[in-house]
Amino acid sequence: xxxxxxxxxxxxxxxxxxxxxxxxxxxxxxxxxxxxxxxxxxxxxxxxxxxxxxxxxxxxxxxxxxxxxxxxxxxxxxxxxxxxxxxxxxxxxxxxxxxxxxxxxxxxxxxxxxxxxxxxxxxxxxxxxxxxxxxxxxxxxxxxxxxxxxxxxxxxxxxxxxxxxxxxxxxxxxxxxxxxxxxxxxxxxxxxxxxxxxxxxxxxxxxxxxxxxxxxxxxxxxxxxxxxxxxxxxxxxxxxxxxxxxxxxxxxxxxxxxxxxxxxxxxxxxxxxxxxxxxxxxxxxxxxxxxxxxxxxxxxxxxxxxxxxxxxxxxxxxxxxxxxxxxxxxxxxxxxxxxxxxxxxxxxxxxxxxxxxxxxxxxxxxxxxxxxxxxxxxxxxxxxxxxxxxxxx
Amino acid sequence: xxxxxxxxxxxxxxxxxxxxxxxxxxxxxxxxxxxxxxxxxxxxxxxxxxxxxxxxxxxxxxxxxxxxxxxxxxxxxxxxxxxxxxxxxxxxxxxxxxxxxxxxxxxxxxxxxxxxxxxxxxxxxxxxxxxxxxxxxxxxxxxxxxxxxxxxxxxxxxxxxxxxxxxxxxxxxxxxxxxxxxxxxxxxxxxxxxxxxxxxxxxxxxxxxxxxxxxxxxxxxxxxxxxxxxxxxxxxxxxxxxxxxxxxxxxxxxxxxxxxxxxxxxxxxxxxxxxxxxxxxxxxxxxxxxxxxxxxxxxxxxxxxxxxxxxxxxxxxxxxxxxxxxxxxxxxxxxxxxxxxxxxxxxxxxxxxxxxxxxxxxxxxxxxxxxxxxxxxxxxxxxxxxxxxxxxxxxxxxxxxxxxxxxxxxxxxxxxxxxxxxxxxxxxxxxxxxxxxxxxxxxxxxxxxxxxxxxxxxxxxxxxxxxxxx
Numbered sequence: 050x051x052x053x054x055x056x057x058x059x060x061x062x063x064x065x066x067x068x069x070x071x072x073x074x075x076x077x078x079x080x081x082x083x084x085x086x087x088x089x090x091x092x093x094x095x096x097x098x099x100x101x102x103x104x105x106x107x108x109x110x111x112x113x114x115x116x117x118x119x120x121x122x123x124x125x126x127x128x129x130x131x132x133x134x135x136x137x138x139x140x141x142x143x144x145x146x147x148x149x150x151x152x153x154x155x156x157x158x159x160x161x162x163x164x165x166x167x168x169x170x171x172x173x174x175x176x177x178x179x180x181x182x183x184x185x186x187x188x189x190x191x192x193x194x195x196x197x198x199x200x201x202x203x204x205x206x207x208x209x210x211x212x213x214x215x216x217x218x219x220x221x222x223x224x225x226x227x228x229x230x231x232x233x234x235x236x237x238x239x240x241x242x243x244x245x246x247x248x249x250x251x252x253x254x255x256x257x258x259x260x261x262x263x264x265x266x267x268x269x270x271x272x273x274x275x276x277x278x279x280x281x282x283x284x285x286x287x288x289x290x291x292x293x294x295x296x297x298x299x300x301x302x303x304x305x306x307x308x309x310x311x312x313x314x315x316x317x318x319x320x321x322x323x324x325x326x327x328x329x330x331x332x333x334x335x336x337x338x339x340x341x342x343x344x345x346x347x348x349x350x351x352x353x354x355x356x357x358x359x360x361x362x363x364x365x366x367x368x369x370x371x372x373x374x375x376x377x378x379x380x381x382x383x384x385x386x387x388x389x390x391x392x393x394x395x396x397x398x399x400x401x402x403x404x405x406x407x408x409x410x411x412x413x414x415x416x417x418x419x420x421x422x423x424x425x426x427x428x429x430x431x432x433x434x435x436x437x438x439x440x441x442x
Numbered sequence: 443x444x445x446x447x448x449x450x451x452x453x454x455x456x457x458x459x460x461x462x463x464x465x466x467x468x469x470x471x472x473x474x475x476x477x478x479x480x481x482x483x484x485x486x487x488x489x490x491x492x493x494x495x496x497x498x499x500x501x502x503x504x505x506x507x508x509x510x511x512x513x514x515x516x517x518x519x520x521x522x523x524x525x526x527x528x529x530x531x532x533x534x535x536x537x538x539x540x541x542x543x544x545x546x547x548x549x550x551x552x553x554x555x556x557x558x559x560x561x562x563x564x565x566x567x568x569x570x571x572x573x574x575x576x577x578x579x580x581x582x583x584x585x586x587x588x589x590x591x592x593x594x595x596x597x598x599x600x601x602x603x604x605x606x607x608x609x610x611x612x613x614x615x616x617x618x619x620x621x622x623x624x625x626x627x628x629x630x631x632x633x634x635x636x637x638x639x640x641x642x643x644x645x646x647x648x649x650x651x652x653x654x655x656x657x658x659x660x661x662x663x664x665x666x667x668x669x670x671x672x673x674x675x676x677x678x679x680x681x682x683x684x685x686x687x688x689x690x691x692x693x694x695x696x697x698x699x700x701x702x703x704x705x706x707x708x709x710x711x712x713x714x715x716x717x718x719x720x721x722x723x724x725x726x727x728x729x730x731x732x733x734x735x736x737x738x739x740x741x742x743x744x745x746x747x748x749x750x751x752x753x754x755x756x757x758x759x760x761x762x763x764x765x766x767x768x769x770x771x772x773x774x775x776x777x778x779x780x781x782x783x784x785x786x787x788x789x790x791x792x793x794x795x796x797x798x799x800x801x802x803x804x805x806x807x808x809x810x811x812x813x814x815x816x817x818x819x820x821x822x823x824x825x826x827x828x829x830x831x832x833x834x835x836x837x838x839x840x841x842x843x844x845x846x847x848x849x850x851x852x853x854x855x856x857x858x859x860x861x862x863x864x865x866x867x868x869x870x871x872x873x874x875x876x877x878x879x880x881x882x883x884x885x886x887x888x889x890x891x892x893x894x895x896x897x898x899x900x901x902x903x904x905x906x907x908x909x910x911x912x
Contacts, residue, residue: 086760096753096763125751125766127575139702140671144594146696156670168753168761211760219758283786283843312789313843314887342815343804343825386797386832409794440799442827 057101057167058113080104083164085207087224089176089197090215094122097207098168100131105157109140112165115150119204120172128153132164173202176214178287179231180308182319184242184269186296191242191269195235195284201228216282240278243270245318246364248329248354251371251411256323261332265366267324268306271317284311289319326359327366327418334433336379341440348438350379351395357427358418368397368414370434381441392435412436449561450506451496472496475558478605479693480684481570481593483746484612487619488568488597490514493524493560498551502533507561508544512598515622518564521547529553566620567597568693570608572703572748576780578730578764580757584710585732587740589703589748591674591685595693603690610746610771611682674703676743683744706739715788715850717838722781726790726840726850730780734772745772752780787843788882790850795835795891803829803900812900829900837889842882853877856894859902863912864892873906 058079080101088096103112114126123144130137140154157163177198184191197214201207201224212220217234224230245268247253256264269291274280289308292300304321311317335351352375358364372387387410391399403413412434421427451470477492496505507519516537523530529552536546551557570593578585591608595601672688685703693699711732716722730752735741750769753761765782772778803814804825812828813819842848855875862868866878882888893912897903 088756088760088762090756091763091765094763094766096761098760124573124749138671141691141702142592142700144592144698144700170763170766213756213758213760215762310786312786312841314841315789340823342802342821343823343827345802345804345827385799386794386834388798409797440802440830 057103057115082208085210087174087199087207087210087212089199089212094170095172095174095176096168097171097174098166100164100166102162102164105137105155105161105163107157107160110155110157112153112155113150114153114167115148116205117149121149122170122172123149123151125168125170126151127168128155129166129168130155130163131166132162133157137163171203171205173200173204175200178285178308180284180287180289182240182269182289182291183300184291184293184303186294188242188244188269188293190239191271191291193237193240193271193279194233195237195287197232197234199224199228199230199232201226201230235281237278240271244268244364245270245367246324246327247367247369248331248356249367249369249371250331251374252369256325261330263329263331265324265327265329266320267322268318268320271319272314273311273317274314280313283313284308284317286310291319291321327364328357328359328427329366329368330355333379344442346441348376348379348381348441349392350375350436350438351392352434352436354432354434356416356418356430356432358430359421359427361420363420364418366416366418368416368432368434370412370436372410372412372436372438375436376438376441379438381438383441385441388439390437390439392437395433395435397432397434448506448508449494449496450508452504452506470497474602476605477601477603478607479568479601480607480609481568482609482611482613483570483572485615485619486566486569487613487615488565489562490565490601491560491562493558495556496559497556498530498549498553500551500554503549503551505547505549506544507547508541509563509599510543512543513565513567513620513623514543515564515566515619516543516545517622518562518619519545520562521549522560522562524558524560526553526555526557530557564619564622565597565599566618566623567595569594569596572746573700574745574748574750574769576709576750576752577761578711578752578754580755582711582713582730582754584708585730585752587706587709587732589705589743589745590700591703592698592700593691593693594698595695598695600692600694602692604693605689606687606691606693608685608687609679609682610685610744613682671702674701676704685743704740704742709739711738713848715785715790715848717790717850717852717854720855725784726788726852728782728785728788730782732778732780733775734778735775741774744774745769745778747771750780752782785844788848788850789839789841789843791839793837793839793889795837797832797834799830799832801829801831801901802827805900827899829902830898831901832896832898834894834896835891836894837891839887839889840880840882841887842884845884847881847883849879849881851877851879852890856896856907857905859897859904860907861895861897861910862892862907863895863910864890865912866890866892868892868909870907870909876907876909 080103082099082101084100086098128139136158138156140156143152179196179198180193182191182193199212204226206225207223209221209223214234220232222230222232246265248263248265250263253264253266256262271277271279273284287308288305290305291303293303294300306319308317308319332353333350334353335349337349339347339349341347352370354368356366372389376382376387397414401414403415406413416432418430419428448471451472472494475493475495477490480489521532531550533548533550538544570591573590573592575588576585593606674688675686677684687701691699709732711730714729714731715726716729717726732738734745747770749766751766752764754764756762765780767781769778801816803812804821805812805828807824807826813821813825815821838852840850853871853875857874862876868876868878871877880890
């Protein structure tokens with residue numbers, strides 16, 4: 050594997066890449082890179098722009114650009130003259146056979162130096178995102194660091210180069226061959242965080258199916274808007290590691306999750322682990338089939354949730370129910386949309402429903418749970434959801 | 443392997459005794475005076491027209507033409523006299539059976555002196571392709587649009603100082619030139635026919651050759667300019683478009699050469715967000731739309747198939763890569779669509795708000811009779827549902843985080859007998875695809891709402907979408 054792969058030379062007229070017989074004594078110059086910008090804002094490809102100062106003679110000059118052992122998209126290579134774009138012109142480009150090289154025929158009205166910019170798409174030089182967050186001891190807020198990780202497998206070394214990921218800071222760093230560089234691109238402090246406990250059978254299943262005990266994942270919820278200390282740009286997909294400040298100058302690792310792409314104003318839930326101190330047992334208490342007409346039926350269903358909070362803090366539990374899954378569970382599976390309405394015989398009523406997040410297929414309630422008592426006994430709370438599933442056959 | 447093509451003027455009497463030729467011959471090799479390449483991009487086909495000066499003597503003049511290690515279709519090689527045509531005549535053409543990639547012409551001459559001859563033939567292995575580089579301004583209102591052509595020579599022959607012409611369009615060939623070049627003059631089927639004397643093999647691709655020869659008139663000899671990019675002259679030609687490179691170019695075997703075809707410096711474009719799953723997949727995409735016409739600083743030529751690389755001046759003395767995509771042939775006057783993909787700053791969600799069913803019809807269990815409670819009919823316990831209407835309420839929820847208003851256009855396809863109700867002024871793109879458009883202001887979140895009624899079972903009378911004002 051060779052280093053210093055991409056290079057550029059200027060040679061006198063008609064002297065470059067011509068058959069060997071015509072090449073006599075020639076002087077070539079190897080102008081170094083003056084500036085490099087690596088544009089990482091496109092999710093699929095990486096654009097490199099490099100500037101060099103090349104000496105040009107009056108007339109037509111051959112400017113040779115060659116590379117080896119690196120995956121430059123040769124079709125994408127462009128040359129632009131920055132110092133005198135009106136007069137220094139690229140006449141044509143020639144591609145020699147079997148070589149990773151090309152020759153620009155560049156016409157210059159006068160002899161002298163010209164600053165040129167060469168841009169090309171390069172493979173195996175890509176980016177990913179990573180997040181780290183440290184929550185406060187009370188888990189009410191956190192500090193969030195966003196990192197851009199640049200992975201250079203392109204087999205080309207770039208000296209100090211500007212990098213831009215499409216938003217956030219413009220960074221300048223060198224990056225060597227096979228290096229991965231982790232760069233802090235943004236830092237957000239005092240970001241309010243909400244601890245979310247979710248009981249949703251269709252999404253997360255049982256922790257103990259025999260006992261009908263639901264798996265209750267705990268997540269940190271961040272909102273990507275300015276009111277919650279974020280919202281400057283969409284949060285890109287990446288791994289997030291969450292720590293907690295233990296209040297004694299140390300921190301503990303709470304867990305990690307993949308942060309999905311989060312547009313502005315959307316919520317980001319980071320799943321940290323299963324909350325085993327919150328016990329939710331879910332059973333179907335009622336299933337009544339009522340004929341409407343002919344073979345058309347309505348189903349009256351009551352789902353019961355027995356909930357115990359063994360924590361010494363009160364928490365809010367999200368109770369979610371998927372209506373298609375519930376219909377399947379009671380033995381009806383027509384494949385049609387579920388037509389349903391809330392009944393009035395449950396403790397979970399329409400006024401308690403989270404209207405914003407309830408959809409046509411999923412209903413969501415928030416339930417406040419008291420901490421365990423002084424005797425370390427948890428209070429068992431029972432909630433019921435009364436649903437009428439209509440017009441099935 | 444280059445420079446394998448030769449034309450040889452041999453001593454008299456040689457041609458008549460090709461197979462039993464003497465060991466001592468005198469021959470001269472007249473060089474090319476000029477060569478013209480007409481390269482087609484729809485087929486692996488190039489028409490080569492080369493001129494040479496040959497000195498004839500009175501009487502019979504055998505000429506040998508050979509093309510070892512090239513990809514020439516032997517059936518296409520023709521000799522024509524550009525000067526003294528009334529004094530020169532090709533008596534016959536011989537393809538020796540033991541010497542592939544060679545032929546002899548017997549020329550009867552009443553001239554004793556020089557004449558200019560033209561040899562034309564088809565070759566494969568030379569191709570050209572277009573590509574485009576577009577650079578938008580930071581405001582995303584105008585762009586620089588540059589078109590390039592790239593010629594690649596894999597024909598086995600160097601073409602020095604050639605006049606180069608490129609044809610845009612789809613021609614019809616009955617056989618591939620590369621196959622003809624590789625299998626020689628006679629295919630097995632033709633050979634059988636030839637042996638039976640039923641079909642002159644030399645006429646094998648005559649029709650195609652004649653059509654193309656008609657198109658080729660005298661080339662434009664423009665002096666080569668050293669200090670400015672060569673102009674490429676564009677002209678219409680029947681169903682095709684012809685690009686002629688100013689002056690001459692040397693196209694070496696196995697090399698490629700790229701030249702600018704045209705450029706538009708201030709090409710206006712508009713941005714539209716489109717949701718068209720059949721065209722762009724199940725996502726709202728950002729489109730740059732421009733037109734290949736003179737009003738848009740383009741329109742000097744149709745745009746051949748090619749790759750477009752679209753950049754944006756990022757306002758920080760650099761470029762951002764927006765997209766690279768292939769475009770198909772764009773005639774003069776037609777719109778050019780560049781699909782930038784999903785925009786993380788414009789969020790689109792399709793949210794179902796409600797679903798319900800009504801207008802039930804029941805089939806009597808033992809007869810083909812239908813009853814509707816809505817019509818006051820009595821429904822019996824063993825009757826079964828035979829028809830119903832399914833009502834759904836939907837919103838297309840769009841959030842615009844850009845600092846400019848965005849225009850969105852949504853087109854969806856629904857199968858069945860469907861009623862589409864909305865106040866979005868929808869139109870029908872086709873019988874099952876309603877579409878509508880709206881503008882979303884910066885920072886705005888907007889729900890574009892509509893209701894759908896699917897008539898199901900026996901309620902379905904049609905298979906099409908109808909529109910109704912809500």
